[in-house]
Amino acid sequence: MDFSLSDLQQMMQDSVSKFIQKDYDFETRQSLVNSDLGYSEDNWKLFSDLGWLGLPINAEYGGIGGNLIDTIFLQEELGKGLVVEPIFSTLMLGANLVQKHGSSEQKTTMLEDVISGKLKLALAHAEGPAAFDITQISTTARKEGDKYILNGHKSVVIGGASADKILICARTSGKVGDENGISIFIINPDQQGTSTRAYTTNDGMRAADIKFNQVILDATSLLGEADTAFNAVDQVLHEAIVALSAEAIGIMGVLIDKTAEYLRTRQQFGNAIGRFQVLQHRMADMFMETEQAKSMLYFAAIEMAENKTNAKRAAKMLKVKIGSATRFVGQQAVQLHGGMGVSDELDIGHYFKRLTSINTLLGSKDYHLNELIKIPAIRQ
Amino acid sequence: MKILVPVKRVVDFNVKVRVKADGTGVDIDNVKMSMNPFDEIAVEEAIRLKEAGSADEVIVVSVGVQQCQETLRTALAMGADRAILVKTDALVEPLAVAKILAKIAEEEGTNLVILGKQSIDDDCNQTGQMLAALIGRPQGTFASEVVVEDDKVTVIREVDGGLETISMSLPAIVTADLRLNEPRYASLPNIMKAKRKPLSEKMAEDYGVDLKPRHKIIAISEPVTREAGIKVADVTELVAKLKSVGAI
Numbered sequence: 339m340d341f342s343l344s345d346l347q348q349m350m351q352d353s354v355s356k357f358i359q360k361d362y363d364f365e366t367r368q369s370l371v372n373s374d375l376g377y378s379e380d381n382w383k384l385f386s387d388l389g390w391l392g393l394p395i396n397a398e399y400g401g402i403g404g405n406l407i408d409t410i411f412l413q414e415e416l417g418k419g420l421v422v423e424p425i426f427s428t429l430m431l432g433a434n435l436v437q438k439h440g441s442s443e444q445k446t447t448m449l450e451d452v453i454s455g456k457l458k459l460a461l462a463h464a465e466g467p468a469a470f471d472i473t474q475i476s477t478t479a480r481k482e483g484d485k486y487i488l489n490g491h492k493s494v495v496i497g498g499a500s501a502d503k504i505l506i507c508a509r510t511s512g513k514v515g516d517e518n519g520i521s522i523f524i525i526n527p528d529q530q531g532t533s534t535r536a537y538t539t540n541d542g543m544r545a546a547d548i549k550f551n552q553v554i555l556d557a558t559s560l561l562g563e564a565d566t567a568f569n570a571v572d573q574v575l576h577e578a579i580v581a582l583s584a585e586a587i588g589i590m591g592v593l594i595d596k597t598a599e600y601l602r603t604r605q606q607f608g609n610a611i612g613r614f615q616v617l618q619h620r621m622a623d624m625f626m627e628t629e630q631a632k633s634m635l636y637f638a639a640i641e642m643a644e645n646k647t648n649a650k651r652a653a654k655m656l657k658v659k660i661g662s663a664t665r666f667v668g669q670q671a672v673q674l675h676g677g678m679g680v681s682d683e684l685d686i687g688h689y690f691k692r693l694t695s696i697n698t699l700l701g702s703k704d705y706h707l708n709e710l711i712k713i714p715a716i717r718q
Numbered sequence: 719m720k721i722l723v724p725v726k727r728v729v730d731f732n733v734k735v736r737v738k739a740d741g742t743g744v745d746i747d748n749v750k751m752s753m754n755p756f757d758e759i760a761v762e763e764a765i766r767l768k769e770a771g772s773a774d775e776v777i778v779v780s781v782g783v784q785q786c787q788e789t790l791r792t793a794l795a796m797g798a799d800r801a802i803l804v805k806t807d808a809l810v811e812p813l814a815v816a817k818i819l820a821k822i823a824e825e826e827g828t829n830l831v832i833l834g835k836q837s838i839d840d841d842c843n844q845t846g847q848m849l850a851a852l853i854g855r856p857q858g859t860f861a862s863e864v865v866v867e868d869d870k871v872t873v874i875r876e877v878d879g880g881l882e883t884i885s886m887s888l889p890a891i892v893t894a895d896l897r898l899n900e901p902r903y904a905s906l907p908n909i910m911k912a913k914r915k916p917l918s919e920k921m922a923e924d925y926g927v928d929l930k931p932r933h934k935i936i937a938i939s940e941p942v943t944r945e946a947g948i949k950v951a952d953v954t955e956l957v958a959k960l961k962s963v964g965a966i
Contacts, residue, residue, distance in 0.1 A: 349909045389906030402906050
């Protein structure tokens with residue numbers, strides 16, 4: 339198989355990597371994390387000018403029309419800089435869902451605004467007991483005349499604090515466990531009856547818990563058709579696993595490079611500590627874990643992009659592999675750096691924190707492992 | 719007005735280069751290659767002049783191996799109009815490159831050639847000056863500002879102890895210094911457009927110039943590792959120490 343990058347992928351990777359090197363060093367990133375907003379609006383405008391916000395959006399809506407494989411190279415580079423701007427929530431979750439489930443008018447207006455940087459989106463799908471499986475949600479939208487009455491609670495809505503519009507998964511019919519009966523509503527964060535508690539997550543990103551108490555919504559708030567959103571959301575969440583895993587691959591690559599450099603520099607017992615075989619073994623194991631995870635990422639990305647029969651199974655397998663690889667690589671990087679590996683001043687601990695968050699987002703390793711046991715592979 | 723910008727493919731400035739075990743050169747196998755940073759500044763300046771209406775066309779040219787076309791595509795993605803790749807697998811020195819550039823400048827009828835002041839691999843800082851001599855036109859080296867008006871170009875040069883402003887009649891040669899501008903990032907739409915922009919390929923031999931190297935590299939070695947310093951208590955001890963090592 340030919341794994342060489344296309345011209346577009348290569349040049350995009352160069353462009354993003356140059357941005358991270360020149361304008362997004364660790365101190366800059368930390369100052370953004372500690373700012374009121376939690377990210378930079380100037381950067382957001384730059385991302386729009388550079389066309390990054392249009393990458394996964396179809397050309398008919400003014401985007402670049404890149405597929406999932408193209409987006410993993412963007413995500414990988416963003417991971418290397420621990421970028422805090424809400425690209426993942428806006429593009430990989432929000433815009434992707436609009437593209438898959440929105441009416442043609444919604445696609446035209448909303449996606450155009452996403453590309454131009456005017457509209458940031460967030461997807462509120464997770465609830466306490468339903469972190470990934472949206473058939474288990476208990477948020478409801480009851481139809482009354484031509485209105486919907488929304489009640490419920492969403493937790494850890496990534497990018498929920500900065501989003502201009504939030505896409506809410508709610509049950510409009512059926513019972514818990516049914517795939518049919520899931521709908522998506524587009525709401526403004528300040529909609530009456532909505533209360534938002536925004537906070538900084540462990541990895542420096544922003545999220546929000548949102549409660550809905552008798553929120554009255556027009557039928558125009560509905561994204562696409564009622565009751566039929568399950569397939570689109572499920573597909574978006576599995577594609578998001580691939581995108582998020584690409585970010586983890588970028589982070590693990592940085593941790594390996596930085597740790598190897600440190601082992602070549604740090605002197606102990608008259609030698610650079612990298613000369614000790616026991617530490618070389620650890621570095622080799624970190625490298626192997628990352629390479630295996632990378633192979634799994636490419637496999638899942640190709641399966642998902644080509645919509646193969648076992649594509650979602652591949653995405654779940656990827657999440658499991660990312661779960662074990664990131665934990666191993668992150669812990670080793672911290673240990674090999676010694677105490678300063680967890681200090682706030684050094685970036686190593688921050689990379690580890692982001693990896694830890696990635697593991698809990700979109701279903702943990704254990705959750706997906708359990709799902710894999712339940713779903714047998716389909717022979718093709 | 720046509721602007722010609724030569725660009726060189728070099729080892730990326732972030733890569734820590736290592737000397738080959740046999741000392742014959744720098745190991746560039748599996749090493750990330752990029753456009754020479756000073757050339758990137760030159761490309762940016764040419765594009766800005768075009769955007770300001772001072773130029774009609776920006777042509778980028780690279781002399782080297784087939785992979786140099788990636789560097790040319792990057793320049794096209796930044797906003798250059800077309801590219802010329804002059805292929806050769808041989809080691810080309812600044813004089814050979816300057817001779818090829820002189821032929822291209824003549825063929826294309828370019829009014830202004832903007833080069834990076836030097837490449838970060840060989841650090842020669844010769845090509846621009848040699849080109850100016852070969853075509854017999856004025857040169858404004860180490861530019862930190864370039865203004866084109868009618869048939870004149872004004873260049874502010876970074877010289878020892880300050881800035882020097884010179885005015886030259888076109889056609890002219892300008893070499894870009896670090897502070898001339900901040901090069902833009904290539905946007906995705908422009909990267910897509912760059913794929914459709916014309917890139918013509920020629921062989922170095924087609925220009926009928928003598929490319930033979932004038933130098934022979936005898937050896938390449940790593941710089942001497944800096945040794946740990948010592949701390950002195952006061953100026954008297956510092957002076958005594960400097961005297962003892964013969965520094966003063």
